[in-house]
Amino acid sequence: MPDGGGCQMLVRAIPNTLEKLAQIGDATAFEPAGDLPESERRGRYQSHSLAECITNVTTPRGKMPVLKTMITTACERNCYYCPFRAGRAKTKRVTFTPDELASALDQMGRAGHVDGMFLSSGIIKGGVTTQDKIIDTAEIVRRKYRYRGYVHLKIMPGSEYDQLYRAMQLADRISINLEAPTQARLEALAPKKEFTRELLNMLMLAAQIRREHPHERLAGSVTQFVVGAVGDTDLELLSLSSRLYQQAGLKRVYYSSFSPVEQTPLENVAANDPLREHRLYQASFLLRDYAWEVEDLPFVGEGNLRLDLDPKRAWAEINLRETPIDLMTAERSQLLRIPGVGPKTADAILRIRRQTHLTDIGQLRKLMRAPEQAAPYILLDGRRPAQQLPLF
Secondary structure, three states: OOOHHHHHHHHHHOHHHHHHHHHHEOOOOOOOOOOOHHHOOOOOEOOOOHHHHEEEEEEOOEEEEEEEEEOEOOOOOOOOOOOOOOOOOOOOOOEOOHHHHHHHHHHHHHOOOOOEEEEEOOOOOHHHHHHHHHHHHHHHHHHOOOOOOEEEEEOOOOOOHHHHHHHHHHOOEEEOOOEOOOHHHHHHHOOOOOHHHHHHHHHHHHHHHHHHOOOOOOOEEEEEEEEOOOOOOHHHHHHHHHHHHHHOOOOEEEEEEOOOOOOOOOOOOOOOOHHHHHHHHHHHHHHHHOOOOHHHOOOEOOOEOOOOOOHHHHHHHHHOOOOOEEOOOOOHHHHOOOOOOOHHHHHHHHHHOOOOOOOOHHHHOOOOOOHHHHHHHEEEOOEOOOOOOOOO
């Protein structure tokens, strides 16, 4: 990410739009945009720094500095968790025209400060009108400035089919954020949003558009949940995540830990434990990449994951302690159940065992980072591997 001094020089070069961008700072910090959301820098709202608008994001095109901003920080909706909700006095309301934002991206790109854009917005005059402004910005960026960099666009609640299709043509990725896993949870979080018609159906529609236009390069879809504000459970969140991976072809699901914001109805609700967010991501990847079913996940209590163990190891403690998996005979799907074994390691085990017998844990050091993680749950050619006893 460029240093703040370079950004300040750019502000002086094009004062109006970039000074306005600096006023809203990291307004979209609560909206992850890349493939490694937990590593994205988190800051304060409205820090009055242009550098705070730029986030290092891991995208399908690689890691890059991305301009994350909004068409407007004004909003007519009253989402209970959101710093931009209608009537919140602490929020500075700043609005851009599509031309302003497109020009700013072009200038920042030419200066070497950004390689991409994530564009969101508050809602003014309805979702359709706001979506038009987001699309207009992307149209100008792509056509007038011939920009070929990474673009991630937010889809507004209530957007129309043609808007969704055009956004998917212009962007590399689109976000349709569900915020909650059920209508009842959403009503407690964002009472003016309609769960099925405005949000869930749009995710399904994006999948339909991709099926209808198989030869076009269309954006992939992602969604986001606000975790821990209104009693949502991991079982609810992951059950819907699994359905969306299978039926809507989602690239990923974001889980954003709730953090209370002053002058909102939820300002006195305790912040969600960030470790819960981390466990949700781990479980989500098991569903997306490891062919797990929701029923496989080791929920406890009222439908939440353990915080003290990652979900794969928690499952292994229950299922593999007494019946370990033999690396010499296991199928690939069985290997992927072992803690510390991912797709690449599983494939490497399948290759090497055709050439030699795996009889010693030392052989595994060439295949995986920490074979000790797997040791309690495996057999090597029919025998449990020797493990070093702890000294204390």
